Amino acid sequence: MLVTVLFIAQFLLLVTVVGYAVWLMFLLLPAFTQGAPYVATTHSRVAVMVRLAKLAPGELAYDLGSGDGRLLVAAAKVGAHSQGYEVNLPLVLATYLAAYRAGVGKLVTVRWGSFWRQNISQADVVFVYGLSTIMPKLAQKFRQELAPGTRIISAAFELPGFTAEASEGGVYRYVVH
Numbered sequence: 353m354l355v356t357v358l359f360i361a362q363f364l365l366l367v368t369v370v371g372y373a374v375w376l377m378f379l380l381l382p383a384f385t386q387g388a389p390y391v392a393t394t395h396s397r398v399a400v401m402v403r404l405a406k407l408a409p410g411e412l413a414y415d416l417g418s419g420d421g422r423l424l425v426a427a428a429k430v431g432a433h434s435q436g437y438e439v440n441l442p443l444v445l446a447t448y449l450a451a452y453r454a455g456v457g458k459l460v461t462v463r464w465g466s467f468w469r470q471n472i473s474q475a476d477v478v479f480v481y482g483l484s485t486i487m488p489k490l491a492q493k494f495r496q497e498l499a500p501g502t503r504i505i506s507a508a509f510e511l512p513g514f515t516a517e518a519s520e521g522g523v524y525r526y527v528v529h
């Protein structure tokens with residue numbers, strides 16, 4: 353009896369430790385990928401971001417660090433093709449589930465990997481919720497890759513060297529010239 357109890361206690365301890373280590377790993381992942389940790393944009397802010405993006409059906413929107421895919425789904429709901437990049441695998445899987453449940457599975461794609469390694473030149477709109485420390489490097493990537501007329505929608509952080517043409521509730525809208 354005692355042996356069984358000890359075995360179960362050890363097993364539960366092991367599961368807790370492994371679970372905690374995995375959770376910590378995913379939490380710390382962005383520190384190694386030069387991106388923001390996972391903090392989901394509120395649904396009210398998602399609505400502002402999509403409105404400021406002025407997406408038209410058939411346009412292509414990227415979310416750099418797409419989290420649980422809420423922006424991708426919201427963009428797809430207005431008819432845009434939305435493509436995310438995300439380093440956290442459980443969030444990639446959550447995105448596909450959310451897109452399927454919202455009925456926009458055909459318009460949403462998400463790649464498991466770093467957005468720094470992706471060429472984003474095809475974008476009509478780029479969403480980003482980054483960190484102040486990565487914004488200068490992002491601005492450089494945008495200047496190198498984005499075509500004139502591309503809209504950049506940034507949550508919380510301004511983009512150095514760009515002038516916001518609109519802002520609302522901590523969301524900034526830029527247009528590449």
Ligand SMILES: C[S@@+](CC[C@H](N)C(=O)[O-])C[C@H]1O[C@@H](n2cnc3c(N)ncnc32)[C@H](O)[C@@H]1O
Nearest residue numbers: 385387390391392393417418419438439466467
């Ligand atoms: C602040 S959250 C924003 C999530 C989502 N865009 C939203 O608005 O709800 C930043 C996300 O970027 C992801 N991330 C961090 N560095 C990344 C990188 N180099 N490439 C792709 N995703 C990254 C994180 O895992 C996290 O989910």
